[in-house]
Amino acid sequence: MKAIIQRLHLTHPGHFVGGLTLWSIWFITIYGGLSVACAVAPPDPAQGALTSINISLLLLSLLTALLLAGLAWGCFQEAKMHEGRRHFNAFVSAWLYVFSAGGVMFVAGPMVGLPPCL
């Protein structure tokens, strides 16, 4: 675990954009995935929200959020270990990862209640 965290250079300001880049990729994937799935194999509207499309999108979202939460945790660890510039970078990145994880769950929320292709 430690080795991974070190590999990631979590005090580098590149991580400012890391979380939100993952968020964006996830966002494009679910939007694109939904559009393609609805074009290729739209489920019966009678099924409501509990379709294979919604479930797989939700699972993907959960995994993404977990990954982001893990990175946030790593950044917080790093932030504790440093001061000055490195602390600043890791700390801001940590909150950006937190936001991204929260953002994934928030945006994924409607998958629970809305049918996919109507």
Next chain:
Amino acid sequence: MTTRNPEATGPENLQKLHDDLSDVWGNPRGLKALTIVNHTTLGLRFMVTGMAFFLIGGILAMLIRTQIATPDQNFLTPDIYSQVTTMHGTVMMFLFAIPILEGLAIYMIPKMIGARDLVCPRLTALGYWCYLFGGIILCFSMVLEMAPDSGWFMYTPLSSSEYSPGLGSDFWLLGITFVEISALSAGVELVVSILRTRTQGMALHKMPLFAWYILAMALMIVVGFPPLILGSILLELERAVGMPFFDIAGGGDPVLWQHLFWLFGHPEVYIIFLPAAGIVSTIIPVFAGRPIVGYGWVVFAITVMGFVSFGLWVHHMFTVGIPQLAQAFFSAASMLVAIPTGIQIFAWLATLWLGKPKMKLPMLWIVGFLVIFVCGGLTGVMLALVPFNWQVHDTHFVVAHMHYVLVGGMLFPLMAGIYYWLPLFSGRMPSETIGKWGFWLVFIGFNATFLIMHWTGLLGMPRRVYTYDTGFGWDIFNLLSSVGSFVMSAGFAMVLIDIALHFRYGKPAKTNPWNADTLEWANQLPPSPYNFVSLPPVETRHPLWEHPELPQQMQEGKHGLAAADHGRRELWGTDPLTGKVREIIHLPGNSWWPLFAAMALAVVCISLLLRWYPVAGVGVLIAIGFLLRWSWENGAHPRAAPDAKVMPGDPPLHSRTMDGPGLWAMTTAMIANGSFFLSYLFGWFYLWTVSPGWRMPDASPLSLVALVVAGVALLGGSALMESSVSKLRKQQDSGLAMRLYGAAILGALQFALILWVMWRADLAVTETSHDAILMVGLYYALLHSALGAVISLLQGMRVGYRYVGVHAPFEPVVVAYFWRYNAVVFWMLIVALAVLPRVIGS
């Protein structure tokens, strides 16, 4: 390494230093003023031009409000009204809001980060000329009564040749694309300047917040504008040539235009808001007399806004009929923006809370901003809710919301900023009395116009109607809105008079008149063309608060780079993270090439409008010629830095290293190019999967073998470039020219093969959108292969002139980057256009 002559700064030496600097950096007068590349002058030109367009846009707004002040008016004909509304939106967005904020950033950024100019001064000049010429061309359409009339969003098919047969849409598409060259060039150089030219010691987390905001804005321009450029090119091709990208009958889809437009259009709102918020974050601490609270939180908020704003575009398209779950994603993402906005508003509040705020004129505009912007933000959250949006979309409610956000979020902070920085522009202080009158008139007039307009919208009045019947209860509210709008324009007239008068009657300003903390106030008032006599080390966020003596010391040449007898325009090239000095960046001086290139591009633009394609072709070639000539005067060229001598202890010149701003500019430009390319791929896959009338042949018309051979040639060329670079890194330049020529030949081979593929494919580009979009992809690859070949060829020639070699190894590195980009993109293109259709089939 910081100071040239630490002991010898006596009065005579100091005078000589100033004279030397003025010789090197000074602005010529008369006709030669057209060659100026200095950021101070060009920043002001941008802002003054922006103000002129603001007046034009304002007059158009008055025409609109006059027409719909009462029901059944005949003040404007329906056609003219459509032109007026379209041009009001277009002028305000593209010719006022973005350029004026860019101008402010161009003016302010080098001064704030302790530099003497932006890294690509000639690009600043090119940007300005493209903006000016593009704006004039666009506005000239109104004189001809041929202005675009399908709305500033240009939805197809209304804007297509069938429903808008005149030149209006062409004026828009060509003019705006021309103007966007300026936005993109400013975007690229602002990114690089902020990252690489901060003064010594100014680490990333120590730079002024304004620089963070502008960094985000510039990156957003770089990523956000290319989708619209692509969209404009496709639509112009549809109009001029008949390639059916957006035409249902030809297998295109009008909704694709909406996606491309709003992929740009939504980030644009934040591109406008971020610099304005940067002004707020700069001014509030100064007038609260304490550092901003939550610097890190604000950086967090800026980053979040920069990203999330790209995930919102569909909220302009909630009524298009996209599945509701997909709409819900965008609805939720739109609401997420409330968090970074909230953080900033409360960080500003906390700063005021913990400081000793003083209500001076700039602060008045900031409070006005807050009232209006919070209101606009709250209606924005409401609009993010899909069912509510379905009701008020395209009504006056949205018009009101949008003006609250844009006028509140951009114009009020801009006015605050203009008043705040007036002493810097003119050396004089603004008056408090006329300024206050102006503020209150604008504030009251604005709210009278637009607060009421929410209600008009809720009563069901749609946008963009040139007239309406009495009896819906809209009459009185429209009349009140119109009265309010005239009050507001009276207010702006007063503000403009105030500003004009102050140049003559304002009290002369003393040094750092507002007791601000940032470096721009270490300039002379008004500033000299070189900004600072010497560049200081800065390791705090508030240099002028912690070192009040700094301006004096800098003037006396006690800090870095205090010499100009070498005749070079110099500034520090620093590490993007730590601010440690890496090299000395030398900048090109005044030049005719930017003006000439922009003039050639203007000829291209006009001849495309008039459909004189041969002239346009010649114009393109001339423009390329000018640009290549411009790039020739770099590095060890006699007009750049033939002599690489630096003072003992100083770092080398950037052109003598393997890293410099050009490399960063190339990278940033390739991000923009990549965004363009990804938008293209989006268009291809979108049409393929979603377009209702899509027709795709069973067998791909593109020869896979030829494309793969072309791809291999490209990889070969790229490998040659990489080996040139690695040899240079090892101080070897034997055979350098041969390798560069080799790469050029391989590029030419790739070019020839793509041409052959195009010819063999025999695409019916006016028949189906499939063939049309394939052709665009092939042209993209073709242009890139040609560009790669030409710049490698020129590098080979420069080796012969001794401008490039072990002594000046910089340029091949930059060119190798381009090849790398080209290789990645070309292979992606092969997979997307030639492999996937074979694998998946139609």
Next chain:
Amino acid sequence: MRERYLYHVASLCIQRAVTRRVNRLTYVSLVVLLGLTGCAGDKSILDPAGQAARDVVLIWWIMLTFATVVFIGVIALWLYAFKRKHQERTPQQERKIARRWIVGGGILLPVFSVSALLIFGVPTGKRMLPLPLSEPPEVIEVIGHQWWWEVRYPGAEGGEVVTSNQLIMPAGEPVDFHVTSADVIHAFWVPRLGGKIDMLPGRVNVIRLEADEPGIFGAQCAEFCGAQHAHMNLYVEAVEREEYEAWLADRQEERLAELAIANENFTQARETFASTCAACHSVAGLSSSSIGPDLSDIGARYTLGAGVLPMEEGAIHYWLENHQTLKPSNKMPPHDYMDTATLESLGAWLETLTP
């Protein structure tokens, strides 16, 4: 129906508000409370006549209340920050206060607000989705043209019914509107019944709306569609089921065709129609073209030119003479090559087309 319409045109806004039932009174009182005594005309979002629109209005008032509280709160805090006396604090104290503001106001407040909005707001839209029903709803097709509306009833008993610029729908039951466009993008919007939906060429969008009870509702194209976007009104009326079916039955093609040739005084007018107007317009039994609006029942409509003129005696003639001034740039060529008598008789004949 005609009387109802005339009443509707004549009655003043206030009278209308008063004659409405008590649930409207809440709205009226709110309007008065806000000091905005303007009339909620028949395009007002705030005067819903269907459940979908009512849900949205409810959300609007809740959002407005909440937003007002937040707005006043934030502004008051800012202004107070200017007035309050400055206290010296240690950096620790400052940091604590700062964190309280940023976390409380900047994070918790928006997170709470938008979560509540999303949870309560998103289900509202479901009502307008064409979810499967136990009994399939009535389907009405609406096709946008520059600048008029084509309305089709594919499910009518005895064959499809076509009309223009008027939409009669059954009240008290959900209706699915299948909307599309013949040229540029338009948008279908009946503000008092529910949200709008774009009408795109090449695509069919579906929106489900329901009118609580019989009534007349204004509707207007909501997406900018060119010079005469302002004059693209649609007359919408909800009627009881039986009345609706009778209305459709009256418009069966053979009945309309009989009607067109019923009056023998207008042989000349019919000939003029066949030689000129028929190129674009259809009248059942005489011509079929959908370039311009179908005129088979034009005499029974309430407006002309998609809402430009009220229909009354002589109105069609007036329109035929002056349509390019009344609705500049509309796609019908001017009739200056025809004499007044011809146009007059043409108008008089068309006025007889009242099934």
